[in-house]
Amino acid sequence: MSHDLVYAVLMRVEIDGEKCQGHNRCYALAPELFDVDDYGNAVVIGDGAVPAELEDKARLAVANCPEFAISIIDD
Amino acid sequence: MTYTQDTPDDLQAGAHVASAGSLYGPVTDWATDFDHADPEYNANAHEIWADLRGSCPIAHSDRYGGTWLPVTHADVARIAYDTEHFTSRSVVVNTGEVLAEAPIGGAPPITSDPPFHHHARRILLPPFAPKKIEPWEDDVRALCRDLLTDMGDVDVVDAAVQYAQHIPVNVIARMLGFPLEDADVFRGFVHQVLEGVNLSPAERQASFEQLDLYIDRQIQDHVDHPREDLTSFLMGATIFDEPLSLEHVRGSIVLLLLAGIDTTWSAIGSGIWHLASTPSDLERLDADPSLWPTAVEELLRAYAPVTMARMVAKDHDFNGCPMKRDEWVLLPFPAANLDPAEFERADEVLIDREVNRHSAFGLGIHRCLGSNLARLEVRVALEEFVRHFPRFELADPGAVRWSVGQIRGPRELPVRVLQRR
Numbered sequence: 220m221s222h223d224l225v226y227a228v229l230m231r232v233e234i235d236g237e238k239c240q241g242h243n244r245c246y247a248l249a250p251e252l253f254d255v256d257d258y259g260n261a262v263v264i265g266d267g268a269v270p271a272e273l274e275d276k277a278r279l280a281v282a283n284c285p286e287f288a289i290s291i292i293d294d
Numbered sequence: 295m296t297y298t299q300d301t302p303d304d305l306q307a308g309a310h311v312a313s314a315g316s317l318y319g320p321v322t323d324w325a326t327d328f329d330h331a332d333p334e335y336n337a338n339a340h341e342i343w344a345d346l347r348g349s350c351p352i353a354h355s356d357r358y359g360g361t362w363l364p365v366t367h368a369d370v371a372r373i374a375y376d377t378e379h380f381t382s383r384s385v386v387v388n389t390g391e392v393l394a395e396a397p398i399g400g401a402p403p404i405t406s407d408p409p410f411h412h413h414a415r416r417i418l419l420p421p422f423a424p425k426k427i428e429p430w431e432d433d434v435r436a437l438c439r440d441l442l443t444d445m446g447d448v449d450v451v452d453a454a455v456q457y458a459q460h461i462p463v464n465v466i467a468r469m470l471g472f473p474l475e476d477a478d479v480f481r482g483f484v485h486q487v488l489e490g491v492n493l494s495p496a497e498r499q500a501s502f503e504q505l506d507l508y509i510d511r512q513i514q515d516h517v518d519h520p521r522e523d524l525t526s527f528l529m530g531a532t533i534f535d536e537p538l539s540l541e542h543v544r545g546s547i548v549l550l551l552l553a554g555i556d557t558t559w560s561a562i563g564s565g566i567w568h569l570a571s572t573p574s575d576l577e578r579l580d581a582d583p584s585l586w587p588t589a590v591e592e593l594l595r596a597y598a599p600v601t602m603a604r605m606v607a608k609d610h611d612f613n614g615c616p617m618k619r620d621e622w623v624l625l626p627f628p629a630a631n632l633d634p635a636e637f638e639r640a641d642e643v644l645i646d647r648e649v650n651r652h653s654a655f656g657l658g659i660h661r662c663l664g665s666n667l668a669r670l671e672v673r674v675a676l677e678e679f680v681r682h683f684p685r686f687e688l689a690d691p692g693a694v695r696w697s698v699g700q701i702r703g704p705r706e707l708p709v710r711v712l713q714r715r
Binding site: 240241242243246247255256257258259260279282283284285286 | 659
């Protein structure tokens with residue numbers, strides 16, 4: 220079990236603050252992964268690491284961002 | 295080109311056309327002489343955009359001193375992002391002089407250009423951020439329920455006149471701290487400013503002066519009777535460490551008062567129009583309310599109400615089109631949302647569409663400031679309508695009247711109630 224965790228590919232989400240215009244689609248679709256600041260712009264929660272069970276939600280958030288501001292990074 | 299009054303299917307609006315015509319007379323050709331103020335335009339917009347996409351994706355008309363109409367997602371997005379070649383100093387196409395100059399414009403920040411725009415927008419972002427808007431949900435729901443109850447037991451209700459038009463007016467009046475009984479006055483201003491494309495410059499100027507006078511009275515009332523609301527917030531706000539000028543406060547109130555009203559009203563009305571025309575979607579939503587989040591986004595995509603405008607800032611060539619300084623450019627976000635190059639099955643309304651990168655609220659730095667509030671109002675208004683009337687249909691497709699101008703939505707929408715709760 221612990222071996223699986225150690226060797227699993229970790230997914231992370233990242234927001235380009237220059238591109239984000241505060242549409243808030245990511246916060247609506249995946250509030251476990253994204254939050255919004257006082258201006259309504261998106262920020263990732265923590266270091267952006269995506270638990271395996273939230274990977275689909277992360278992809279959905281990426282695919283619904285009108286500004287193409289979110290990217291997925293596989294570490 | 296003529297359009298038949300077909301039976302409405304997914305995206306076709308068979309509509310009764312209002313008698314008011316454009317200042318320039320009826321359109322003779324949508325590629326070379328289009329006019330968004332011709333009543334045929336909004337009533338047949340989806341067919342017109344589809345035709346242009348195939349034949350002339352950036353149309354031009356000599357009307358209004360020269361107006362361009364790009365209809366592909368790629369072109370609309372490119373112009374929305376290009377604040378160097380396109381200015382926002384006026385965002386409503388009209389025949390008059392643009393009196394307020396860049397960078398501030400008459401209704402900051404929507405009429406502002408960079409770099410001033412950034413500072414004016416940052417003032418207004420916090421009160422419209424999601425966590426400040428979410429607490430309004432209960433109030434919006436109570437308002438919707440009151441409107442539905444007030445309709446009584448009649449068979450036919452007008453979903454635009456008796457329902458959709460009241461919701462955003464009431465909410466923004468409360469947020470601004472303006473008298474709720476002035477709702478008709480606000481709608482009058484909206485009509486003159488946004489639908490009054492045919493008014494003469496002098497008439498438009500007079501209506502703006504009335505609007506300024508009204509707002510100045512409300513500002514004075516806030517001086518005399520201080521209270522916590524958006525008007526007081528703007529009166530106390532600063533930019534570059536200085537209090538906002540009266541012109542800036544007044545202009546931002548003009549924006550907040552006008553921009554959220556017929557836009558949201560149109561989105562609610564179009565959503566109800568779709569459900570009245572598409573019984574299968576109404577039945578699915580009634581049976582499975584968990585579909586509402588995707589359904590609302592899909593209705594916003596398919597019936598996005600807002601076409602923005604820009605002015606050409608300097609002569610340049612855009613995709614082979616010789617654009618001249620001070621010509622208008624319409625940005626039809628709803629046309630972009632229906633572009634098959636950007637969306638799979640673009641001309642179908644799929645209420646469970648999960649991937650939906652639509653641009654109903656614009657793209658780039660002018661993303662609709664009120665989008666969180668608008669989404670809340672549209673979702674709650676549609677949920678409550680369907681909860682109250684689980685089955686309804688268009689009472690008379692020919693009696694539906696669509697708006698005229700840059701904001702598209704039904705202004706008269708009689709629906710027959712088939713079942714009520």
